[in-house]
Amino acid sequence: MSSLLPLPSAPARERADACPGALQTHAAADGGLARVRVPGGTLTADQLRTLAAAARDLGNGHLELTSRGNLQLRGLPEGAEAGLGDRLAAAGLLPSATHERVRNVLASTLSGRTPGGHLDVRPWVRGFDAGLSGDPLLAGLPGRFLATLDDGRGDVAGLHGDVGLLALAPDTVALTLGGVDAGLRARPADAVALALAAARAFLAERAAQGSAAWRLAELADGPARVAARLGGPVAAGAPLPAAPVTGPVGAAGQLDGRTALLGVVPLGRLSADQADLLARLAAEVQLTPWRSVVVPDLAEDDVDDAAVELHRTGIVFDEASPWLQVTTCAGRPGCARSLADVRADATAAVTTRALPADGARQHWVGCERRCGRPQGRVVDVVATPTGYRIEED
Ligand code: SF4
Incomplete structure (x- = not known):
């Protein structure tokens, strides 16, 4: 398996992940935080209205977009998750209470609608989500587990999914594991089954290693060993397309x-x-x-x-807008660890055209944890007790 490119060494986990869901909320400093999984990022108009009403009635009036194309509600009062769950379920946003946290699925933007891909991945999104939610075993995946379904335009394959499908041609799909091409291939009609098998193989390999890994790449030789469980490579793995740091506008x-x-x-x-x-x-x-x-x-x-x-x-x-350069973590008041209100500070820097490292993609954070840091080349703007520290790649 020397064809698989190694990723940086990963931390050994000693506990299960505590990723929030819609039902298993996180107690943040500004109230409950619920994360609603949106496979493929696709929401119907009715689902958007449901989420807007929930944010108004139960939360702080906003929906937060995450780097996995999901949504978060913040500021929920204690006990609000039951009512939120009922609303989401009625809108089709909570098809499985047992699997809700593991339905992290990124799909190529505008697949099937605009040129650039070899095929339309929207049926893969529906098939993968249904297969995931319908398998009791897969409820045991970590809440950080991520699937990427790329139609060949190369926009999400490089976002370090645990399992992924990348169309190489209209009739050939590569399986990606832990952010590398595993050298396994499928026809488009068989690709979802292969990705689901890879998710099961991840759990089996994790158990065999006695590991509590949250991500496939955290396992010892994870991509190679999971690939071997699926029959081994049949082709040389190729480098994946680099993930874009910003999306098209x-x-x-x-x-x-x-x-x-x-x-x-x-x-x-x-x-x-x-x-x-x-x-x-x-x-x-x-x-x-x-x-x-x-x-x-x-x-x-x-x-x-x-x-x-x-x-x-x-x-x-406007693709020249400074807003395309800036992301932040939650910061104050939502996060008790934060040394600053990073959103307010970043907003002030954008509106006064006083961004540090102007022109560079930058992520502002309230502490060294650097939550939500995007993939790729990013300048870190880190709050300290005495102001912000700028760290360039
Ligand atoms: S980076 Fe630090 S301050 Fe920001 S959300 Fe994460 S833990 Fe909180």
Whole structure:
């Protein structure tokens, strides 16, 4: 298995992960935090309205976009998870109470709608999610487990999924394991079954190693050993496409002649009103790992009005905007560890054009944990007791 490129050594885990879910919330300094998994980032208009109402009625009025294309509600009062769970289940956002935390699935943005991919991964998203949620064994996956389903455009394959599918050609799919090409291949119709088998093989290998690993790459020789459980490599693994540090913004022409709008949500903080507006503009939206939203299927006559309405609420379509450079962790007041209100400080730096390392992709954090750090080349802006420290790659 020398063809697999090694990743940096990973920490040995001694306990199960404590990733929050919609039912198993995290007690943050500003109240309960619920994370709602959104496989493939796809939400219908009705689901968006449900989430907006839940954020207003139960939370702090906002939805947070995560780097896995999921959503978080914050500021929940104690005991709110039962009511939230009922709302989510009624909207089809909680198909399995036992598997809700493991449904982390990133899919290529606008797959099947815009050129650039070899195939449409939307059926893979539905098939993988159904297979995952329907297998009691897979409820034992860690909440950090991530699947990436890439149609060949190379936008999510490099985001270090534990298992992943990458279309190499219309009839050939590579299995990725722990962020590397495992040298296993499948036809598109068989690809979801292979990815699900890889998830089971991860659990089997983890048990065999007596490990509590949260990620496949944390296992000793994880990609190679999981690949061997699946029959070993049949091809030389190739380097994966590098993950983009920011996603596309602006307007994209669809294969069917319609248009999609792609806009960044500053600091990933989507208000309930913005969510309602998105629900009014489209039957379905897609969330991306770059804290942006995609509004697809717009008729030519509707594109400008939709862009203006969204822009008025603060959604950014200008690829030169400094908002594309900046992400933050939660910081104060949500996180008790934080030494600063990083969102307020980053916002002030953007609005006064006083970003450190201007022009560079930067992630502001309230402490050394550096939660939510994006993949790729990023400048860290780390709060300290005496101000921010800038760390360049
Ligand atoms: S990086 Fe530190 S301050 Fe920021 S959310 Fe994580 S633990 Fe909290």
